[in-house]
Each structure stands twice: as structure tokens, then as C-alpha cells.
Amino acid sequence: MSNSILRGALGLLLAVLHATATAAPTLTNGGFESGLAGWTVADQAGGDGTFFIQSGTQTPLSDPAFPVAVPAPPEGSNAAMTDAFGPGAHLLYQDFVASPGVAVLNFDLFILNGGGEFESPDSLLFDLTDIVGENTQNQQIRVDILLVSALLDPFSVDPSDVLANLFITLPGDVPPDGYTTITHDLTSLMGSHAGQTLRLRFAETDNLGPLNLGVDNVRFDDRNTVPEPATLLLAAAALAALAGTLRRR
The missing domain is CATH 4.10.860 (DNA Excision Repair, Uvrb; Chain A)
Known part of the structure; x- marks a missing residue:
């Protein structure tokens, strides 16, 4: 030879x-078939509601006499979904270790905006009352990748904490019908932060009216x-x- x-x-x-x-990073329970195991939920103090497990075709807190219809989870029997009877700010996140290699992140989102419009100030807090008692309108959904090492506030949107914004609602946006698959190639980001702990965060904030965020089928595709x-x-x-x-x- x-x-x-x-x-x-x-x-x-x-x-x-x-x-x-x-291999690409691994996420636990991305289909929520084991409830919210593997995920962390955080809610701003003083608000109402949180992330729930949603199955079937109604929001988690629907009144049987006046049900709020939503699509069935697109994968398996469960999805994660926010619901509330009043204003609030809610996070669903999972930490993982970045690794080099092909890393394509996919997730399915559903949005039901009962507030009529989106407002996206540079904050994820629902209570932004100023010194004269006026509260800034905040009705938004965000998905971010954050660097965990120096992160002090899980609700932070500071550029030093947010490595990549993967999704955000903006004024004038119209929510799509049903669940929509969002895909991002994060190969370069994973390679540049290999070995570091990063956070995938889904955030929903509302103070104009009800806002439901559904999340399902969260995964890294690794070829x-x-x-x-x-x-x-x-x-x-x-x-x-x-x-x-x-x-x-």
C-alpha cells in the first residue's frame, strides 16, 4: 500500500x-412529555400566572364555561404554555454546555395575544412604573441565548448577557396561525463558546392583556x-x- x-x-x-x-449540545425534555422536568420557571414577583403544561386544545387556565381555544401540541401530548388572570412576566429556561460541531436549534412557538398589540421596550419586566406612577406598556415574547457565567438577573436583556436573540415580537406584528417552527444555525456560536455554560430562555411579558406563549419540540439537530x-x-x-x-x- x-x-x-x-x-x-x-x-x-x-x-x-x-x-x-x-456532538451538538443536548437539551432535556424538549417535548415536555415529562412535564417541566429539566426546565426552570421564573416569574416576576407581584405578577400573576406562570408556565404550565398544556395538552388538548384549551389554555391551561381555561374556564370550562368559557374555554380559550388553542392548537393541540404539535409533538407528543404536551407543550409548555403561559397563562394568567392578570399582568405578569414569565421565563422558561434550560442551561447547557456549548460544544463544537453542527448545532441547529429548532423550536415550535404558538402566540395568542389578547392585548391587541405588541410593545417591546428594552425590558422583560411587566411592572415598569416610573416616578410619576405611569407604567410602560410591555407586551412581548423573546427567545434568547445567554451567557450564564456573569448572569445576575434571569430577566436581563443586557447585551453583555445576551449572546443571541432568536425571536422577538415587535409593534405591528401579527401572530401566525397555530404553532410555527423557528430554526437557527448556532454552529458558529457554539464553537466560539465551547465548554461554557449557556442558557436557552423563553420569555413572555404582558401588561396590556392576556398573552399566551406555547413552546414545544425544542431540540438541537446534530448531523x-x-x-x-x-x-x-x-x-x-x-x-x-x-x-x-x-x-x-
Whole structure:
């Protein structure tokens, strides 16, 4: 066997091993089939409501006499959804360790805005009462990736904490019908922060009227975690060729 063939076999083997080792980050219970296990919920003090598990086709706090209809969860039996009887600010988040490799984040969002419009000030707090007693309108939904190491306030939107904003409602936006799949290629971000603890955060704030945020099917798609069968066969051939060369030498 020539040196060039030997080098090729070694290169193929290293490529397969690299593909296996550089898996995307892992999220726990992204379909909420185990309730809210693996996720953390935070609510601003003084507000009403929180994140609930939603199943079926009604909001979690629907009055049976006056049900509020929503779509069924798009994946499995459960989704996470905010609901309340008054203003509030609610977070659903999960921390994970960034790793190099292909990392495509997908999640399904549902939005039902009973407040009539969106307002998105640079804050996630529902109570922004100023010194003259006027409260800033805040009716928004955000999805962010945050750096955990220096994070003091889970509701922070400071640029030093937020590495990437993945979704935000803005004035004039019209919520889409049903659940919508949002996709972001975070390969570069994961590579530049490999080994660091990051946070995926879903946030909902409302002080104009009811605002329901549904979340489901949250996952990192990783094309590198398990090599394709054809790649494994090539790697096996490379290993066999390499072993034969070593025996002859």
C-alpha cells in the first residue's frame, strides 16, 4: 500500500472520529412529555400566572364555561404554555454546555395575544412604573441565548448577557396561525463558546392583556452525532487497510 493511500485511510478515520466526538449540545425534555422536568420557571414577583403544561386544545387556565381555544401540541401530548388572570412576566429556561460541531436549534412557538398589540421596550419586566406612577406598556415574547457565567438577573436583556436573540415580537406584528417552527444555525456560536455554560430562555411579558406563549419540540439537530452507515463502512475499510499495512511492515 502506498503512503498516499495510507494517509487517506488515516484521514478518513480521523474525520469519522471527529464527527462522532463533536456532538451538538443536548437539551432535556424538549417535548415536555415529562412535564417541566429539566426546565426552570421564573416569574416576576407581584405578577400573576406562570408556565404550565398544556395538552388538548384549551389554555391551561381555561374556564370550562368559557374555554380559550388553542392548537393541540404539535409533538407528543404536551407543550409548555403561559397563562394568567392578570399582568405578569414569565421565563422558561434550560442551561447547557456549548460544544463544537453542527448545532441547529429548532423550536415550535404558538402566540395568542389578547392585548391587541405588541410593545417591546428594552425590558422583560411587566411592572415598569416610573416616578410619576405611569407604567410602560410591555407586551412581548423573546427567545434568547445567554451567557450564564456573569448572569445576575434571569430577566436581563443586557447585551453583555445576551449572546443571541432568536425571536422577538415587535409593534405591528401579527401572530401566525397555530404553532410555527423557528430554526437557527448556532454552529458558529457554539464553537466560539465551547465548554461554557449557556442558557436557552423563553420569555413572555404582558401588561396590556392576556398573552399566551406555547413552546414545544425544542431540540438541537446534530448531523454529526452518529455517522451515516456509508461513512461507517468506509471507516471500517480504512481500519482494515491500515491494520493490513501495519502487519506487513
